[in-house]
Amino acid sequence: MRYTAFFLFFVIIVLQLSCNKEITSKDFTNPNTFTSGIEGPATDFEGNIYAVNYQKEGTIGKITPEGKLSMFLELPEGSIGNGIRFGKPDKMYIADYTNHNILMVDMNTKKISVFAHHPEANQPNDLAISPSGIIYASDPNWKKGTGNIWKITSSNGFEKLEGNMGTTNGIEVSPDGRKLYVNESVQRKIWVYDIQNNGAILNKKLLYSFEDFGLDGMRCDSDGNLYICRYDKGTVVILSPKGKLLKEIKLNGSKPTNITFSNDFSTFYVTMADKGCIEIVENIL
Template identity: 90%
Template sequence: MRYIVFSLSFVIVVLHLSCTKEITSKDFTIPNTFTSGIEGPATDFRGNIYAVNYQKEGTIGKITPDGRLSLFLELPDGSIGNGIRFGEQDKMYVADYTNHNILMVDMDTREISVFAHHPDANQPNDIAISPSGIIYASDPNWKNGTGNIWKITRSKGFEKLESNMGTTNGIEVSPDGGKLYVNESVQRKIWVYDIQNDGTVLNKKLLYSFDDFGLDGMRCDSKGNLYVCRYDKGTVVILSPKGKLLKEIKLKGSKPTNITFSNDFGTFYVTMADKGCIEIVENKL
């Protein structure tokens, strides 16, 4: 009888420890300093993190590596940002979904200009940049459950790569510039394409499909593994370039919208819509 009691106690202790270890993130910023529209995020060359909708819609907040938070800028003319990426060292690109723009921000002067505009785009929503400087944008129509993918350059503006997809959302380019990853939030699928020399895409294949919850922003680490935000599930899933599920990381909040890495890839930062803040995770993969 003693043995049985000890065994049950041991099981309870083990289960308790496993549950307490399940959440591996912690708050990087104070909750509710951003709106529920917190998105972005992106890391500059000095390690600062940027995310949209700090304190109110239409802004971008800046967080230093040690967690100091401040207003970086306000977007003009009713623009509201979503995805953020950095191209050249002094240029930030912002998906302005209300005015159907890709905005470019000079990081030295904070001057904002329209890099490209398309009046018939649904948004755009999230963006990725190839090593050659080509911007790719997801473009969901949430009401209809459809979406597009755009290729965007200074010379040609928005060029549609594919239409009539599911609700396109997270988008990423592999570190070597050879693959484009796009997910469909409602349909819970992640697609992979081969990027051609001219920036167009071919050979669409299903990389991974989920049975529940939603999908949001994605980023690749330096090895090409794909980190996917599982909206409403409160996790980040890590997939290999071949589509093998390597790990799933539990977050404190339930609605992760997007993710960015520190410059050494030792940590990653996740924007949380339900908490209005950014969570930080030590990257142990």
């Protein structure tokens, strides 16, 4: 009986240590291989990671799952990318904030075309794509501290869903396509909406509010948990779909701008403005 009790106690201690082990980040690319405008990032269907402003502004860098880094393409004259998303496997979408465009890249030919344009948008900043293929874009006005949300389709182009918000930045659609999450960087709030069948949004609710530091890009994992970059704090916060704070992961750098997952969701990659590189966090499942 004593041996059994000791064995059970030992198992419990091991399980507790396993559950409480610290998750740490490390550099996935060398510092300063990207500019301080490093953003994106996005993972294609083969596991390659892409981020904007590799070596100089107006470019897209590509990193293989093994960490091999190369120039993927240069954007048209005057275009600078921010958020990147993939729709179908052969289509990459880029928020071109300087020219008020959503660019589309044919992944087979690397041909770049304008998917949608709106001269009155402040800037398409970050992107999210629903399972039905609808693109959503955040649209901050940093000087005024305001922002919009846009719905973007090939048939109707830019359609404003909400204006006069705070500085809209990170944006994400839940895995089931039923919720839209949008954060306001300066106001430090995360809002959630119900997505209707036509792509419109209703029933705005406050999901979570932070007391300090900024908010930037965010992504959902396969369970619908939301991973949010805490700009200037150097962490990634994980919220449940109902807004419960589950965990906060410390990064090496202090200015995470955006995040993407590996295709099996066991790993995430974070673009770091202060280091000009991508950090990786593994074994998060």
